[in-house]
Amino acid sequence: xxxxxxxxxxxxxxxxxxxxxxxxxxxxxxxxxxxxxxxxxxxxxxxxxxxxxxxxxxxxxxxxxxxxxxxxxxxxxxxxxxxxxxxxxxxxxxxxxxxxxxxxxxxxxxxxxxxxxxxxxxxxxxxxxxxxxxxxxxxxxxxxxxxxxxxxxxxxxxxxxxxxxxxxxxxxxxxxxxxxxxxxxxxxxxxxxxxxxxxxxxxxxxxxxx
Amino acid sequence: xxxxxxxxxxxxxxxxxxxxxxxxxxxxxxxxxxxxxxxxxxxxxxxxxxxxxxxxxxxxxxxxxxxxxxxxxx
Numbered sequence: 001x002x003x004x005x006x007x008x009x010x011x012x013x014x015x016x017x018x019x020x021x022x023x024x025x026x027x028x029x030x031x032x033x034x035x036x037x038x039x040x041x042x043x044x045x046x047x048x049x050x051x052x053x054x055x056x057x058x059x060x061x062x063x064x065x066x067x068x069x070x071x072x073x074x075x076x077x078x079x080x081x082x083x084x085x086x087x088x089x090x091x092x093x094x095x096x097x098x099x100x101x102x103x104x105x106x107x108x109x110x111x112x113x114x115x116x117x118x119x120x121x122x123x124x125x126x127x128x129x130x131x132x133x134x135x136x137x138x139x140x141x142x143x144x145x146x147x148x149x150x151x152x153x154x155x156x157x158x159x160x161x162x163x164x165x166x167x168x169x170x171x172x173x174x175x176x177x178x179x180x181x182x183x184x185x186x187x188x189x190x191x192x193x194x195x196x197x198x199x200x201x202x203x204x205x206x207x208x209x210x
Numbered sequence: 211x212x213x214x215x216x217x218x219x220x221x222x223x224x225x226x227x228x229x230x231x232x233x234x235x236x237x238x239x240x241x242x243x244x245x246x247x248x249x250x251x252x253x254x255x256x257x258x259x260x261x262x263x264x265x266x267x268x269x270x271x272x273x274x275x276x277x278x279x280x281x282x283x284x
Contacts, residue, residue, distance in 0.1 A: 204251075205251050205252065208244060208249060208250050208251040208252070209250065209251060209252040209253070209254060210237060210241040210242065210244055210245045210250045210252075210253055210254070210257055
């Protein structure tokens with residue numbers, strides 16, 4: 001019973017990844033094309049507006065009610081939000097943005113493609129191959145790379161924006177928002193990839209044992 | 211390859227074909243061919259035992275150690 005269900009899950013994963021992969025290619029081509037051609041075709045105003053996550057200090061007071069007569073004061077001191085500026089990305093940021101986005105999209109595409117190929121090999125009942133070990137390594141390094149690039153892109157934007165932003169009630173603070181669990185997940189996959197590589201070696205040796 | 215397989219020599223001496231030997235030893239013809247063409251990375255004792263039994267020979271008649279030239283110079 002479990003065997004059939006697993007096979008169904010793998011088949012679903014195969015189809016889903018295939019769809020995600022093609023949608024991502026279309027999306028990336030559209031986004032990159034718009035970013036490159038936008039200013040030339042006059043489409044830039046809205047599409048290439050700056051939008052970046054930020055952290056800010058704030059002092060907002062409220063109350064919390066735990067039960068009927070237990071009302072305690074609550075203070076919000078720090079928040080996260082998205083800065084959105086509806087004007088074209090400045091020329092200084094355009095090239096690094098484009099390059100970072102290109103690498104970022106490329107890595108995601110690579111991860112999805114590698115995962116899709118691994119799922120396909122599982123479907124064909126031949127997952128223990130050297131190429132799949134390499135694919136797992138690619139996924140692991142890409143995950144770490146994606147997270148670092150995302151953090152770097154946010155930091156670049158914030159470093160550029162921070163001195164230019166002025167609000168009355170909040171104080172903007174730039175911060176690297178790298179999620180370490182993604183990096184740890186990448187490292188775990190790297191360890192699995194290494195175990196996989198050793199497994200493939202053992203399997204190869206086993207195949208040539210008569 | 212430092213270990214030379216002389217299976218074909220022994221098979222010729224005993225006038226036995228690959229398919230026939232494979233059948234008697236109890237392994238596939240493809241696997242016996244892997245052994246004969248020196249592509250095998252390891253040989254199970256049980257396989258070696260069966261081959262020796264069928265060919266009426268010693269393991270040394272099938273396997274031969276060929277010293278590496280580089281190692282000899284050292």
